[in-house]
Amino acid sequence: MTQPVNFFASYSDEQEQAKRQLVATRATLLDELRASGVTNAELFYEGYDDDGNVEYIALTPAHVSLSEELYDRLQAFGWDFAYSYNPGLEIDCGGNGSLDWDLQTDKIDLNYCVNDEESVREEYRDQ
Template identity: 60%
Template sequence: MKQENFFTQMSAERALAEQNLLATRAILVTQLRAAGVARARIHYEGYDDDGNVGCIELEPPHISLPDSLYQRLEDFGWDFAYSYNPGLENDCGGGGELDWNLQRDAIDLSYCLYGDEENIPEEYKDQ
């Protein structure tokens, strides 16, 4: 009985996290477009039980975002990538790039494990 409750709770938490991610994405798309951003490339990586966004490249490149919007974009990038590759920061780690075309609101995500000998990236297109 306790195991059922655990899985039910985990499922509910995942559903809520996905809803929050979708809501955040909708708000960010509007705010980033209003700021003139056409594309955001977010590079992320994790290893040794820690992870973060390494850098964000915006197009056009001359755009400077307010700190709060930049931080929300950074947080979204990590959360989105992590939702596809939970635990990426474990062991040897992994990393990749989130390429967000804001004009179409389409995200291409690439990811690879650092300890993987073949090092073949996983790719998720038009998310």
């Protein structure tokens, strides 16, 4: 006889693991970005029609340049962080927003807007 699968427990475990990974990635990036001289990173993201990503990253100070690998990891973190607060943001008309990460205090302000007939904006401060 086959063992019953507890899909809820499995999904819950996956979500907890993803949350722990996001925390670990944030800590690693924080150290690497600070070492590169970055004091603030603002990431602009959008998603629609079942696809999405970070479209643009503005660093402070502006003269700092990141390696392609570090830039890509920052971009992936930005999307994962935004998505953790607004899962499914890329579905149908989607949404867009910005993630403003103060690297000196390690505080992130996240702004999100739904793209539909009635625009809805949400803010998550000091995450």
